[in-house]
Amino acid sequence: MKKLKRMKYWFIALMVFTLTVVIVAHEAATSAIDYPKKKIELVVAFKPGGGSDTFARAVARYGEKYIGAPIFVTNRAGGSGAIGFTYGAKAKPDGYVITLIVTTLTIAPHTTPGYPVTYKDFEPIALLATVPSCISVREDSKFKTLRDLIGYAKSHPGKVRLGTSGTGGPWHLAGAALGAAAGIEFSFVPYKGAGPAITALLGGHVDAVATSAAEIYPHVRAGKVRTLAIIAKQPFAAMPNVPTTISMGLDADVVSWRGLAAPKGTPKEIIDYWITAMRKLAKDPEFVKFMSSRGVTVQLITGKAFAEWLAKKHNDYGKIARAAGIACK
């Protein structure tokens, strides 16, 4: 009987202790609003190991201290981001499921029939980075400048094989925009991602590739590839000598962008909390160093400005897609 009584006392003591811990821990949350109380999921709509995944993991790692809660990355790949974006858009708007949104969100709705989600299904938080697209050839290619390529393409329509990372993808759009601006006809050769496209270029199976400047940069550094032009307004920081299409008088501007968004209906306080944290992250020296080591420029646009930026990009890319004849509606 004595043993049972002792056990009861131990049990009560344990309960009291646990309750105390829970209450104290709750009090310890320092934010003015009651957020975040638990860990936050950052949804990446692409495979682990890819560009977006690595970016998201960097945001999680360096951003945790500004958010005040652990951020864990989940990969929900498939359907050119459709699966992950849909999950993120339809999640509970309580601030515990944040989605990494990327360029594909503003392009795929125009080029892929039946794409189920657009930027309008999200509450935008902040744009974090942009990487311009570019067109590149092998180092030993006969095309030394973009003008050479355009000249050849004009006299041999459809003969220049341009590798892309997938029909309807951002880099296909970039190539199409350049083609439309220069009045030339490429023969698009789609691959499953930028990696295989760049491999095909190195093997001489295509004449040129349209990729993001960050993806092709390691190969330019290695001296195997020459980038003819950046298909955007601003030059690429790591390759300052490469001219931009805009500076050459060609109206083609396609950038790869990455940002964060929450499901529509998320309370304004939570969005503002994230915006404040992201402002601090964008200035974090380690984060900036990590980004620039991979050729990514940190560019911050937050809240309403981001929403307007997204709308403009969505419409611009729609226009480019239609002009290039690759739109589905």
Place this chain on the structure above:
Amino acid sequence: MLTLLLTVLNLKTVLAISQGVALGIIIGVLPGLSATLGVALLAPLTFGMDPGTGLMILLGVYVGAVYGGSISAILLGIPGTPAAVATVFDGHPMAKRGEGGRAIGIATISSFCGGIFGVILLLLLAKPISKFGLAFGEREYLALGILALTAVAQLSGTSLAKGLFAACFGLFVATIGIDEVHGIPRFTFGSVNLLGGIPYIPVMIGLFAIPECIVNIERLSPRRPKFPPLEKILPSRSVLKKLIKPILRSAGIGTLTGAIPGTGADIAAIISYAQGKSLSKHPELFGTGYAEGIACPESANNAATGGTMIPLLTLGIPGGAVTAILLGAFMVHGLYPGPLLMLKNADLVYTLIIGLFVANVIMLTLGLSAARFFAKVSQIPPALFIPTIMLLCVAGSFSMRNNWFDVHIMAISGLLGYCMVKIGIPRAPLVIGMILSGMIESNLARTVMLCKDNPFKFFTPISSILIVLAALPFAKAQIMYLYNLLKRVM
């Protein structure tokens, strides 16, 4: 070089690699966790470490996982990783005969030999092999895909027609989703999940695991199973002697296949099994629990681990899915794989190659010493074992994309697999069809784009050789007939 050897062979590094290999084996054994997923999940954990140690742990995981898949393939009949699909065919019948330990022993030694062979080729012939890999354009990939597809004939067991049916069904299922070439969704019926296509790993898990479980339930009896006597793990010298040629040939196939960008250990194993069977002295024994049938795919898939590193280290191009993740890991550590890496960080590259060598040695030691323990798994009472397997299948299918849809796919494939087992339709061809579908279709599309004005453009040196290799087993009878005819005439 000697100083580098000593740098690697210190306790800390060897311990790190051992942890990687052990973790990799566990990941490989668990159905649903593939080498790719394992490396992807562990890569971020290594970002805080110094590049050498971190990358060597990941290499250890890769080597361990590719080997580990064979253990569940042999003992449970469930490929732990896609690279072990071909190992089920001879490994599991051997285990059912009570020779599971010996099968694991053969698999371990073959994996070790293949892995070492791959590392040696990586060390000595990286540059020429990488040139070979780069030469693969759409025509060569198409020819390779056709060669790999002929493996269906080798894996169809008694009925070729049923095997072909399964393969065609697999080829079809893989077309569901967004078409890579035209960007148009196919057979998605408006479902977001189908837009992403049907991933082949949950299908593979369901097809192989669920029928095993159901069949075991059917066989449940109140009598306790008799435990077979404890057997020797190490294969006898005579068996090993006969396996030398197949192992070496498969290792060569594995390394070269791995070095082709975009193909990995799974395609290497499939091709090597097919070639192994067609070139063997006793092809009819394949599929009955024949040592060569385990040695060929296991040697090839581990050789491919070295092979996939070749284009990564020399050109900065991943040879397969796992090396694509390693590429990301390299970049996070501040290293740019490619020609510059060999020039600027030669020390690190050689350290990694030595690390890969050490990982294979550790895999051999761990594998052989743990084999007896693993073999006991088949003696676990079914009542405990079946629910655990089913739980692992659900967890494994879900963990890939954090999507319940994949678990549904696994369940449906399970029912399908059960029906296939009852009807007698082989399941491996279905998985092979799914694995190869993407590569064959997209390269066929690109080849057509390239060669539509002149179909003979398809025949490049490499593609022609591959097509001949593909046709050889079928033409063998005719060739032997002609050969005998000529002999009689001369």
